[in-house]
Amino acid sequence: MSIYLDHAATTPLRREVLDAMLPFLTETFGNPSSAHAYGRAARAALDDAHERVAARLGAEAREIVFTSGGTEANNLALKGAAWAGKARGHRIVTSAVEHHAVGHTLRYLEKFGFEIVELPVDRYGRVDPDELEAALSDRTILVSIMLANNEVGTIQPIGPIAERVRARKGILLHVDAVQAAPWIDLDVRDLEADFVSIAAHKFEGPKGVGVLYMRHGTHILAQQHGGSQERHRRAGTENLAGAIGLATAYELNGVERPEAVARIRTARERLAEAVLAVDGTELTGHPFDRLPGLLSIIAQDTDGNAVAVALDLEGIAASVGSACATGSTEVSHVLSAMGYPEDEARGSLRLSLGRTTSDEDIDVAVEVVPRVLASLRRGSAAVARDPFGQGDGGRHSTTSVPA
Ligand SMILES: Cc1ncc(COP(=O)(O)O)c(C=O)c1O
Structure with a gap:
């Protein structure tokens, strides 16, 4: 063996999670945007998934955006906030140890004139909050720092980092919590972040589904255009079974x-x-x-x-x-x-x-x-x-x- x-x-899909998902791949297969009974049943389940994830994160249901995973959640937060904030400034501060879903997204934004400041880390992979503070300027619109590193597991001093960012009005904070989510109890009220990314497959949920928490009132430009799903923030027919799977896996993870x-x-x-x-x-x-x-x-x-x-x-x-x-x-x-x-x-x-x-x-x-x-x-x-x-x-x- x-x-x-x-x-x-990645982690194996839990049996209980698969069982919770199956009805939404079979009999309750409706499109949540349809007005008929099938659609209404799907919509009710999707709304419920938003509520359940929000409850786990200390958030409101409207602050939860289902995505296709951690990579898309990071892309949506970074590109969405960068384009929405371009009139205010162009500096984005991050660390040298982010996952490529952050690092490469920021490198892409650099091509469009955004200035990316990559903070060094110490021998353990930690960012110094004072150095971060020194990198913030009047032109800074966004900070993106991961909660825990996927290669070495180091947890960043996110409390002091958030404090420094919050002290400067108008700078948004994105926290990539994809790797931390299975292990650290995330409460967005304590984290004081504007965006938090998580992905179901890291905590025994299905692959290909994630969540971007977006603080209510935070403005982004959607990166995917089409229908009005996810309150106009992420077009495309929702992965209903995936959303149910993420919510179920995350609840079980919280209990255990x-x-x-x-x-x-x-x-x-x-x-x-x-x-x-x-x-x-x-x-x-x-x-x-x-x-x-x-x-x-x-x-x-x-x-x-x-x-x-x-x-x-x-x-x-x-x-x-x-x-x-x-x-x-x-x-x-x-x-x-x-x-x-x-x-x-x-x-x-x-x-x-x-x-x-x-x-x-x-x-x-x-x-x-x-x-x-x-x-x-x-x-x-x-x-x-x-x-x-x-x-x-x-x-x-x-x-x-x-x-
Ligand atoms: C820290 C971190 N961010 C983002 C991702 C990307 O998530 P996904 O695989 O769901 O796209 C991962 C996946 O390994 C990760 O560890």
Whole structure:
């Protein structure tokens, strides 16, 4: 049986979530914009999904925009706010460790004359709120800082950051909470953000559906044109089953989170202890202010891709930096920003646990991962002949890492 330690890439869809979605893929299939009974039933369910997500986020139903995922939520917030704010200014402040769904969107906006200020981070991947404050000018319209990093799990000091932004009238704050949402209780009243992005597939919901929370009264220019869905903010017939799936998964996550966080943190620590006992390994990201399920390391003199392949052959699905970086020859922009030289950054490995990770999974991982790392580090002829020590008697089957 294979062991899935790549929950930061995506999580399995929960059975209860699928069950909640199925009626909206079958009998209640109406278009929420239709006036007849089918449409009204779909509309009622969609309205309910808005209410349920809003309740979880401490928001109002009208502040919830369903999107096709975290990427679209980020694009809508950034492009929407940039174009709506262009008359007031053109500066947008962000960090050097954002997900590409933010970083590449801002690079696109740069081509249209927006000035993008990318704040450096410290060795742990954290933004300094004072440096952020210094980067705010009268021409600044938007700040985008993630709550937790997808590669190293570091949690940003979002309270002090929001405070600095709020002190300057007219600057909007976007928080990419896609990676944080499964683990951190999000309340938009505490976050004091104007935009918050989340995605269902990170908390056992379906892929291809996300939410952009938009504070009421915040103005954006829609990025997709057509019908008047989502209060004119996102045209297109709604993914009703997806919205129901997101709402259901997020509610279940909220109920179970305290127990899951404590259990998974303990499991992660057990794994960290075993992995970091291997010579030449180092934890990346913040030692404490980090997501409970995420263990990211650098193993010197290894190639993270080779380690991930070797683990895959032993039945453990892990990833190098982030799923998006897998297979690419570029080293992680996150590790580079944190000051790791290219040769060290190449040895990065991310193991991410989820609610469904069992103690038995970790029992196997604490044996296999250090052994694979140690053998690849040695890089001897003997290792080449017998790459993984074959000490497990074939206990671990071989499966490929899901895309
Ligand atoms: C921090 C962060 N932002 C945005 C995204 C993109 O979300 P999606 O895969 O739903 O488009 C991800 C996905 O890995 C992420 O980790």
